[in-house]
Amino acid sequence: MKKQNRDLDPFHKALKMILSELGKAEEKFPTFPDDLIHAVGIMTEEAGEAMREAIDWEYPKEQNAPAEVLDRLAMETAQTGAMAIRTLVKVLEFWDRQTVSHETRGE
Numbered sequence: 200m201k202k203q204n205r206d207l208d209p210f211h212k213a214l215k216m217i218l219s220e221l222g223k224a225e226e227k228f229p230t231f232p233d234d235l236i237h238a239v240g241i242m243t244e245e246a247g248e249a250m251r252e253a254i255d256w257e258y259p260k261e262q263n264a265p266a267e268v269l270d271r272l273a274m275e276t277a278q279t280g281a282m283a284i285r286t287l288v289k290v291l292e293f294w295d296r297q298t299v300s301h302e303t304r305g306e
């Protein structure tokens with residue numbers, strides 16, 4: 200974990216990590232899917248990666264150093280938060296463009 204984050208409380212540290220991962224993701228992948236299934240799919244992929252690290256934490260394997268597992272879990276959780284923000288932005292864009300309600304959408 201970066202040294203400058205050590206003085207922050209856990210809540211603000213988490214926000215800073217999420218925003219950092221968001222910046223990296225937007226630089227690497229400037230566009231984000233417009234269809235919500237793919238958007239949510241990217242978010243859940245990151246959540247799955249976080250789950251893998253959580254399993255490695257709860258059921259330790261000899262080859263995994265605990266501090267490294269916890270670092271990866273923090274990173275994957277921050278990436279999940281970043282993708283949650285990107286997905287939520289898409290949902291809100293749909294919301295703003297919505298001319299029909301969800302109740303009538305499938306008719």
Ligand SMILES: [Mg+2]
Pocket residue numbers: 245248275278
């Ligand atoms: Mg990841």
